[in-house]
Amino acid sequence: MRKNVIALVVTMLCTLTASAQQYRLWYNSPAEVWTEALPLGNSRLGAMVYGIPTTERLQLNEETIWAGQPNTNANKTSKEWYKKVQSLVFAGKFAEAQQMADEHLMSGSNSGMPYQTFGDLTISTPGHAGYTDYERYLSLDSAIAVTQYTVNGVRYKREALTSFTDNVIKVRLTASKPGCITFNANLSSPHHDVIIKSDGKEVSLEGVTPTHEALKGKVKFQGRLAVQTKGGKTVSRDGIICVEGADEAIVYVSIATNFVNYNDISGDEAAKCKAYLRKAMADDYEADKKTHVAYFQQFMNRSKLWLGSDKFGHLTTSQRVEQFAKNNDNYLVGTYYAFGRYLLICSSQPGGQPANLQGIWNDKLLPSWDSKYTCNINLEMNYWPSEVTNLTELNGPLFSLIKDVSTTGAATAKTMYGVGGWVLHHNTDIWRITGPVDRAASGLWMTGGPWLCQHLWNHYLFTGDKEFLKEYYPIMKGAAQFVDELLVKDPNTGYLVICPSVSPENLHPADKGSKNIASGCTMDNQLVAEIFGEVAQAAAILxxxxxxxxxxxxxxxxxxxxxxxxxxxxxxxxxxxDNPKDDHRHVSHLYGLYPGTSISPLRTPELFDAARTSLIHRGDPSTGWSMGWKVCLWARMLDGEHAYKLIKEQLKLTDDKFVAYGKNKKKGGTYGNLFDAHPPFQIDGNFGCTAGIAEMLVQSHDGAIYLLPAIPSVWNEGKVTGIRCRGGFVIEELAWKGGRITTCKIRSTIGGNLRIRTACPVKGKGLKSAKGQNPNPLFKVPVTLETKNNSEVKLNPVNMPKTYLYDIKTTANQMITIKN
Incomplete structure (x- = not known):
């Protein structure tokens, strides 16, 4: 189809010249703790690389190693108690209601199964304790981790990757002189009763996940270790592979389980593990490395952010985080944006499991919060960057989970509440449980379905894919049916409410003390209204x-x-x-501002101002994921300075060498390897802050594409590529300097009306600036519109200070260009 081009010429004297950037995490010493190690992943396999010359450690994960077995945790007796709890809430007897809910509505001992580590690969290298000239880094351009150092005049290099194409972990060891590669390699695991043995030239580790909360573990797993060398001597014995005097060596690790799906564990883990390994060893290393990098870059290169030259390249990444507040290190912000997208690419590939509470990286058998899927914010936050930063295919594992829980949740809705549709409470796991877990204070929240359906609806809004909408419409309708049938009139207010419920994890002061159980919580109301509106719109479209x-x-x-x-x-x-001194990490009642869209400066200005008041009183420092959410919220508030203040709070160094898990009350921040610190590590903060940075640059939720809605003054110049917008539009390039847009290219993928919002006054033939509207001080030069090929452009001033709208009719694959 022929492309039409509309040139919107910005008359400016300055231009932006942004050199190609290479983002990486860089260090001059080995990792001492897990949160200093470097993460690699291909979604199925994960590895944390420590970069230790003498005893290299790679901590390993496989996405389906979870405790337990297929199960359901719906409480079969809750139906007879639910209405009793509801009556107590309406009577204001919140303490009594909460106690009854704890005793009769929850799922008892089954609070979900933990995601678990596989174990470690160790590479022991004798005589390397006296190393010098050390460096290690993780390339965000290639998904490869490199460790380099010198011993006795010989330069050693280790190159590690989790191959996207061969589906194994590889470590290549080389030296500047021949015959210098000597090491022992072995696998180990914290799982009980594992069997480790040499199997011909290879080593195997076999095990089964443990019993947890009285549910026997039945996930069988196997790992296999093999080495290929050039020169030297190789021996495998007693579970150790010994290499001596080689010129080069490639270490391979393959891992597989018997998991097929949430209801089927009949797979052959040994056959799968061997097949992965045999294929990888038959392939040429350099050839697979190229295909691995190419596969990774097809996602990574779609969106890039540049915020100025790298002024602090001499500092290690952990030093940059430590000094961020002082340095206003814009290059680190660009690195953090790239790292967030890197983590999603490496933990959520099509066909696999969704990114869990730690993505795919976990070194424990009993991680914090079981590293499950927490559905009252954390699972959803993991996928906030997926559409806007051009990683839409990576939603595939999330959409598969939504299908699964719509099935298991339908049984739970009928069993527990006697209603139709499907329900998801605040947690699920690989077995797709949907009953309420833990205590009523957090677990008696039942609007996870509507929230997950927002991701389905957003995917349609971003892509315009009607076939996708048709496929998932029954799931959206089922989520709406559940809350519709659950709604009851509150005798105290006359409104329809969900009761009992909670505002996730926060306390209210009623009934002579702090309790959680309530009715008509604001977040529930927003989610229910949203799913009703989305299903109504989808029905009309279909x-x-x-x-x-x-x-x-x-x-x-x-x-x-x-x-x-x-x-x-x-x-x-x-x-x-509400208590004005409440600084709780959850800001659930602001869901309608972000990620929802019901609170708007244009459509609901009073609620918008009230949301700002709430956000101010909640404060800035908090847990890491909460600060990531607040970056998004302040961006939606169109306040770039405050959003950047939250980025500064997020990029504060947290050091696990001095923080005891579960005992330290220190506010969140960022670890030396850029992992988000709750503390401890939760990956959702990385994803939330990445989405927030994108939201500061472009917004598309409020009836128009708003360019640079919330950039702070320290981002004086910059360039971003590949931002996706609702309506099927892609910001192929957006550049600015001194706050002025210098270049913008917008591609329409499906055609339709392109409405652009800017903060610039407009001058041009037949176009007049609206009286009484002054330009944003950052935009000092007016914009001239030129039209070509009879395209229609019209100016529509609206009741939003310092902004203007342009309507442009587009066809599929049309490019709209703003250039200097």
Missing amino acids: GVDADLAARYLERAKLLTPGTIGKWGQLQEWAQDW
Whole structure:
């Protein structure tokens, strides 16, 4: 199809020249703790590389090594108690209601199964303790970790990768002189009763996951270790491979389990493990390295961020984090953005499991919060960057999980509540449990389905894929059906509410003490209204269920509306309970601002101001993932300076050498390897902050594509590529300097009206600036519009200070260009 081009010429004297950037994590000493090691992953396999010359350690993961076996945790007796708890809540007896819920509605001892480590690969190298000229780095351009050092005049290099194409872990050892490669390699595991043995020239490690919470583990796993060398001598004996005097060596590790899907563990782990290994060893290393890099770069190169030259390249990455607040290290922000996208590419490939609480990287049998899928923020946050930063295919594992829990959740909805549709409470695992876990204080939250469906709807908004919408519409409809049938009129307010429920993990002061159980929580209302609206819109697009759509739109009007409390805040509960000194990590009642879209400066200015008041009172420092969320929220507030302040809070160094897991109350930050610190490590903060950076640059949720809506003054110049927008538009390139847009290229993938919002006044033939609207001080030069090929362009000033709208009719694959 022929491309039409509309040139929007920005008359400026300055241009942006951004040299090609190479982002990496770089260090001048080995890792001492796990949160200093460098993460590699191909979604199925993960490795943490320590870079220790004498005894190299790679901590290893395989995505399906979880405790337990196929199971369900729906409480079969809860149906008879649910209404009793509801009555107590409506009567204001919150303490009694919460106790009853703990005793009769929860899932007892089954709170979900933990994700578990496989173990370690150790490469012991005698005589290398006196190393010098050391460096290690992780290339974010190639997904390869490198360790280099010198011993007795010989330069040694180790190159590690988790091959996307061969599906094994590889470590290549080379030296500047022949015959210098000597080492012992072995596998080990913290799992009990593993069998480690030499098997011909290879080494195998076999085991089965343990019993957890009275549920016997039945995931069988096998790992295999092999080495190929050039020259020298190789022997495998007693579970150790010994290499002596080689010119070069490649170490291979293959891991597999008997997991097939959440309801089937009949796979042959040994056959799969051997097949992966045989194929990898038959392939040429350099050839596979090229295909590995090419596969990775097809995702990585779609979006890049440059915020100026690298002024602190002499500092290691951990030093850069430590000094970030002082240095305003813009290059580190670009690195952090790249690292967030890197982590999603490496932990969520199509056909695999979704990124869990730690992505795919976990060194424990009992990790914090079991490294499960926490569905009241953390799982969803993992996928916030997926659409906007051009990684849409990586949603595949999340969409598969949504299909799974819509099936298991339908059984839970019927068993526990006697209603149709499907339910997901605040946690699930590889077995796709959907019942409430832990205590009622956190677990009695049942709107995980509507939240996950937002990702389905957003995928449609970003891509315009009607076939996808048709496929997932029944799942969206099922989530809406569940909450529709669960809604009940609150006798105290007259509004429809979900009761009992919680505002995730936060306390309210009613009933002579702090409790969680309530009714009509603001987040529930926002999620229910959203799923009703999404199903109604989807039904109209697909030409189905007109009566049902009309019902949902009417039911949405009967929900508790957003309410402004006594100190100007957006109320978290139906009652005006909010404490202005509350600094809780969850800001669930602001869901409608982000990631939702119901709170807007244009459509709901009073609620928008109230949300700002709530956000200010919650404060900035918090757990790492909470600060990532707040970057997104302040970006939606169009406040780039405050969003950047949260990035500075996020990029504060947290050191596990001095932080005891679970005992230290220190606020969150970032570890030396750029992992997010809750503390301990949770990967959602990395993804949340990455999405927040994108939101500062481009927004597309409020009826237009808003260019540079929330850039801070320290980002004086920059360039971003590959940002995706709702409506099927891609910002192929957006560059600015001194706050002025110098170049912007927008591609329409499906055609339709392109509405651009800018902060510049407009001058041009037949176009006049609206009276009383002044330009943002950052934009000092007016924009001139030129039209070609009879394309229609019109200016639509709206009631939003310092902004203007341009409407452009586009066709599929049309490019709209702004250039200097």
